[in-house]
Structures are given as C-alpha cells and as structure tokens.
Amino acid sequence: xxxxxxxxxxxxxxxxxxxxxxxxxxxxxxxxxxxxxxxxxxxxxxxxxxxxxxxxxxxxxxxxxxxxxxxxxxxxxxxxxxxxxxxxxxxxxxxxxxxxxxxxxxxxxxxxxxxxxxxxxxxxxxxxxxxxxxxxxxxxxxxxxxxxxxxxxxxxxxxxxxxxxxxxx
Amino acid sequence: xxxxxxxxxxxxxxxxxxxxxxxxxxxxxxxxxxxxxxxxxxxxxxxxxxxxxxxxxxxxxxxxxxxxxxxxxxxxxxxxxxxxxxxxxxxxxxxxxxxxxxxxxxxxxxxxxxxxxxxx
Numbered sequence: 001x002x003x004x005x006x007x008x009x010x011x012x013x014x015x016x017x018x019x020x021x022x023x024x025x026x027x028x029x030x031x032x033x034x035x036x037x038x039x040x041x042x043x044x045x046x047x048x049x050x051x052x053x054x055x056x057x058x059x060x061x062x063x064x065x066x067x068x069x070x071x072x073x074x075x076x077x078x079x080x081x082x083x084x085x086x087x088x089x090x091x092x093x094x095x096x097x098x099x100x101x102x103x104x105x106x107x108x109x110x111x112x113x114x115x116x117x118x119x120x121x122x123x124x125x126x127x128x129x130x131x132x133x134x135x136x137x138x139x140x141x142x143x144x145x146x147x148x149x150x151x152x153x154x155x156x157x158x159x160x161x162x163x164x165x166x167x168x169x
Numbered sequence: 170x171x172x173x174x175x176x177x178x179x180x181x182x183x184x185x186x187x188x189x190x191x192x193x194x195x196x197x198x199x200x201x202x203x204x205x206x207x208x209x210x211x212x213x214x215x216x217x218x219x220x221x222x223x224x225x226x227x228x229x230x231x232x233x234x235x236x237x238x239x240x241x242x243x244x245x246x247x248x249x250x251x252x253x254x255x256x257x258x259x260x261x262x263x264x265x266x267x268x269x270x271x272x273x274x275x276x277x278x279x280x281x282x283x284x285x286x287x288x289x
Contacts, residue, residue, distance in 0.1 A: 028270055028274065029274060030274050034273045034280065037273075044272070047272060050265075054187070115258075130269075130270070134258065
C-alpha cells in the first residue's frame with residue numbers, strides 16, 4: 001500500500017463514518033515514523049495509553065493481522081479495566097486496525113465494550129496527520145449494554161484529560 | 170435552572186475522569202445525598218466535592234440543599250443516555266489522542282537531540 005493509497009483509505013474511513021462514529025484527527029510536527037513508534041512499541045504505547053495515575057500493562061502485543069492486542073489497566077483505588085482484542089490490519093508506518101470483538105487468532109469475543117478502531121498516519125507538510133476512526137455497535141446493542149448494567153462498569157473506564165494535558169502545558 | 174453556556178468540550182472534560190464517570194453512573198439510578206454518593210469512593214471529602222463541582226459546572230448534574238443535607242441529581246435534559254455513552258467514548262479517545270500527540274512530539278524532539286549529538 002503506498003502513502004497515497006493510505007491517504008485514500010483515511011479519507012474513505014472518514015467518508016463512510018456514521019454520525020455515531022468517532023473521528024479524531026490531530027496534526028503533528030513529528031513525522032509519521034515517530035507516530036508509528038508510539039503505536040507499535042508496547043513499551044512506548046503503555047506510557048500514553050491511559051491517564052496517570054492509572055497504569056497500563058500490555059499483556060499481549062502480537063503486531064500482525066489476527067495477532068492478540070491485550071491491555072490491562074489499573075487505577076490507584078484498585079479499579080481495573082481488562083481489554084483483550086485483536087489486530088485486524090497492520091501496515092507499518094501508516095495504518096493499524098484493531099477490535100475488541102475478537103481476541104488473538106480471530107477468536108470471537110463478547111466484550112463489555114464492542115468497538116473497532118482504524119488508526120491512520122499520513123504525511124502532512126513537514127509533519128504528519130493522525131486520524132482515528134472508532135466504530136461502535138448500533139443503538140440496539142448499546143441499549144442492551146445499558147440493560148446489562150453497562151453503566152455500572154463505568155467506574156473502571158479510564159479517561160482523564162485534565163492531568164495529562166495540564167501537566168504538559 | 171441555571172442558564173448554562175457550556176461547550177461540548179467541557180462536558181467531555183467532565184466525563185473524562187474515572188471518578189466523575191462513576192458519579193454520573195451512580196446517579197443514573199436516581200438522586201442521592203452527597204454523603205451517600207461519596208461512600209464508595211476512597212477519597213477525602215474535599216477531593217470528592219471538587220469532582221462534584223466540575224460536574225455541576227458542566228451542567229451534567231445539579232445539587233440542592235435541604236437543611237444540612239445536600240442532594241445531587243442528573244440533569245436529564247443535559248445528555249440522553251445514548252448521547253452520554255457517545256460522549257464518554259469520545260472523551261476517552263480525545264484524551265488518549267492528546268496524550269499520544271504530546272508523547273510523540275517529545276519522542277521526536279528527543280530523537281532529534283540524540284541525532285544532532287551523534288553528528289558532532
């Protein structure tokens with residue numbers, strides 16, 4: 001796949017996005033190679049994957065289509081978030097697709113949170129462009145999650161904009 | 170009700186914290202007193218109150234005081250559950266992307282410094 005193809009793929013991913021899909025885009029001064037390192041080296045990935053004081057343990061990182069991608073996160077108050085998954089597509093320096101709907105070896109799974117993420121990296125000026133498209137199951141599945149007490153699981157979900165952003169500014 | 174001019178990013182920021190997500194989740198079941206709500210959280214009350222203040226400012230919850238008891242409830246109109254779900258997901262990915270970008274920029278700078286040292 002050439003860089004141009006990847007560009008087209010990135011556009012396609014964005015074009016096909018449904019209103020509920022998340023499309024997250026960032027321009028970077030750093031080149032694509034640095035972006036790729038942050039995503040493809042588990043030792044680096046775990047440094048930014050979840051917000052401090054939560055920590056990430058990379059339990060499996062088999063970077064190939066069908067390879068396991070499993071992160072396990074722990075919070076200071078004993079909260080944990082276990083996220084097994086599977087890589088679907090790996091194009092070095094340009095594209096990574098992974099899902100929580102399968103585990104290693106394409107084994108079907110019923111995750112607490114179903115999603116597929118498409119991460120693309122392209123050149124832009126002297127730097128690069130990062131686009132993540134995150135797709136979730138439809139409204140009906142979401143409702144089922146809610147009925148199953150999905151919201152109670154939320155205390156283990158990790159997000160914390162403030163700390164990291166303000167510590168770095 | 171207070172007239173709020175809150176941006177979407179403030180709502181995301183409010184939800185982009187595990188404790189505040191848990192508070193919102195706990196309130197889905199109905200209004201609760203602050204002391205009852207704080208019980209499962211292993212943190213000092215002032216820290217807990219700070220989280221409540223951020224949630225209240227975002228418009229996601231409101232509090233009212235009756236005698237010495239303060240009660241919290243979700244503001245139903247603020248976000249439907251489905252919207253809240255999407256907002257929570259977005260908050261996770263936006264904050265993760267911010268952390269990743271900061272990390273990559275630093276990584277790149279370090280690589281450049283390393284390269285220039287090697288050239289000398």
